[in-house]
Amino acid sequence: MPDLGTKRRVLIVEDEDNIALALDYLMTREGYDHDRIATGAGAVARIRETRPDLVLLDIMLPEVSGYEICQDVRADPALATVKILMMTARGSAMERRKGLAMGADGLIAKPFELKELRSELHRLLNPEAAP
Structure with a gap:
């Protein structure tokens, strides 16, 4: 169910249509x-321009990887409140550890x-509603 207060903004960074x-x-x-946005280069x-509440970030992107994007966002104090949910076709434990270590x-x-996915979106965008 959508939040009736302010509408949450999500930026999807995914190259596969x-x-x-x-x-x-x-x-x-x-x-x-x-x-x-379909490539990592301008992500x-x-x-920075749109200040989304959440970035749905593919790890394997053309030009710049999701890991690099995650690191850059986490290095910018102005973006500290932006949540990052990484997506990968290789869902190994190592990928998970690396993504979380990068700040996802x-x-x-x-x-x-x-x-x-719905559960993760709700957890990250509505933390006050979590049990």
Whole structure:
């Protein structure tokens, strides 16, 4: 259920159109304001410009990896409140540890289950509602 106060903003950083379309549909259905960038090169600049509440960040991107983007965002104190949920097709324990060590707030394996993704979105965007 969407937050009735301020609309949460999500930036999707995903190069695969089919996945981005599915994420776009989910964000619309959940009531989140969202945008997408398809390459890693302009992601940090877009994050600085739009100040999203959450970045859904693919790890394997053209030009700049999700790890590098995550590190850059975490190195900028002005972006300290931006949550990062990394997405990877290689959902190994090592990938998870590396993502979390870089400063991600969570990591989800692709293909993801809708229920799991919804749960992560809710956890990160509505922490006050968590049990």
